[in-house]
Amino acid sequence: MSDKSFWDSRYAESHHVWSGNPNVVLVREVEGLTPGSALDLGCGEGGDAIWLAARGWAVTAADISAVALEKAAAHAAEAGVTVDFQQHDLAVSFPSGSYDLVSAQFLYSRENLPREQVLARAARAVAPGGILLIEGHQDFGPFAAQSQDHGDVHFAEPGEVVAALELPAGEWEVLLCEKHDRLQNGPDGRPAHRTDSTVKVRRLPH
Template sequence: MAHGNGTSDGTTIPDHEFWDTFYAEHDQIWSGNPNVVLVRETRGLTPGTALDLGCGEGADTVWLAGQGWRVTAVDVSRVALGRAAGQAAAAGVADRVDWQWHDLAESFPEGSFDLVSAQFLHHPSEIFREKILRRASGAVAPGGVLLIVGHAGFPAWEEHGHEEAHFPTPDEVLAALALAEGEWEVQLSEEHERIQNGPDGQPTTRTDNALKVRRRG
């Protein structure tokens, strides 16, 4: 079953095809720097096992591995995974990363992890995103942390016309996780602004949100 992205003619492209095409259009899409919230919120953690959901070109994975984490890195795009593996090899941390291909709406990595990171893991279907994030919470080991970062809205340069799209608040993400009462503590729930360059190279302010929860050990 394909859970894909719509096109202008109303057809649906499976996620893996959409993202393979997306990454293949350029030699590099993202900045190559780890996400700021991930860096800030994991610096005080003892490195252990980490799961990076939607790893893309691997900047977060490579940074975590460089900090001593053993990382399982997952993406739906084999093009992105190949590129990310090259970045890990160049950084000398390839032996600390297990690259796995998954369509997370259909399959999920096995095991439990001290850190599960979902950075901007949006999905055309909010139902499937909630399902994925609930599975992510189930993969957190006792004493471990789940960190979810997402957009709070479309960027200023993108045309509107997405009235049906909804960007959940941190409180809505927390509610959708349906965490067992008494087994988790919320360590971060916030909206924050950051500067991002638009397609024209001009900086603009974007609002994102973050939720960090810890499973009690």
Template sequence: MSHEEAWDSRYAESQQIWSGNPNVALVSEISDLSPGRALDLGCGEGADAVWLARQGWQVTAVDVSGVALARARQHAADAGVTIDFQRHDLQESFPAGSFDLVSAQFLHFWEEFDREKILRRAADAVAPGGTLIIEGHMDHGPFGHGDIHFPSPDEVIASLKLDDGWTVLTSTTHPREQQDQDGNTITRVDATVKLRRSSP
């Protein structure tokens, strides 16, 4: 089964997988930035992309799942915003161009997946003076699959293999409340990394 088929199957399990709200860390970390060009990697059903567009960002949003992208396009239409949605298996292809903000929110997969390669390409896509934000889980929570390694913020930064032209703005873990499959509120731990690329 391809990555696209796996994610299409996951999204087909119900009419809506995610909450429809933007990720809390994204909102907190980039609300003070002046809008420009934004790239949302693994956009899912489009909540982050729609929120960014509402803040004035020119958004390109990417996912491997056609099912997710159809929902994201509908979400954007309902919100009255314009977003460039693209389907990519990010291990094979990547959106063209450079961006003032590149966001990778919970870019995980329960099968073999070269996340580090994708995140290095994400860093390459950040324009001078731009920002890269990476949000990841630190535990399986109630939806665990397999033996995924969830890297610490320091491990994420090291894996990017960045040159000296970057500044680490945020490198932390934090608790976050989430609903499990039965509607119970649980607390899990996430990791936030935010970096800025130097201007020339």
């Protein structure tokens, strides 16, 4: 099954696959920023993109799944905000332009998504003075029993993520590169601990 088919099927299973709420780290790290242009990679049903748009950001949001994008557009309309939703297989195509904020929250795939290359491309899309925010997993947490269903996923250490970006010396500053604990509801609906990671880098102004 292709990535597109897998995610279309997953998003067709229910009205909400995800909570609809923005990711906690995104909220924490973006709330104090002056709104500008933002790119949300792997936007899913649009929770992050809609939250950003409601706070004055001009948001472009990309996902591989047409089903997810259709649902995200409907949720944005319900919220009364405008988001430019675009369908992209990020291994093949990427939204054009440069952005004050590029966000990649838990950008993974069952198949051979070249995550390092996609994130390096994301860094090149950051405008001078802008931020790249990457949130990732360090383990399967409460979903360890289902790990065989997710293909050969490598959960890179935050330092690995920064190194793979190959940021030109003197042009960027690393603001965050850390692991942290997070509570997440498991398959049984009960909260369980999971280790995630945050990378936040800023492209220096010219």
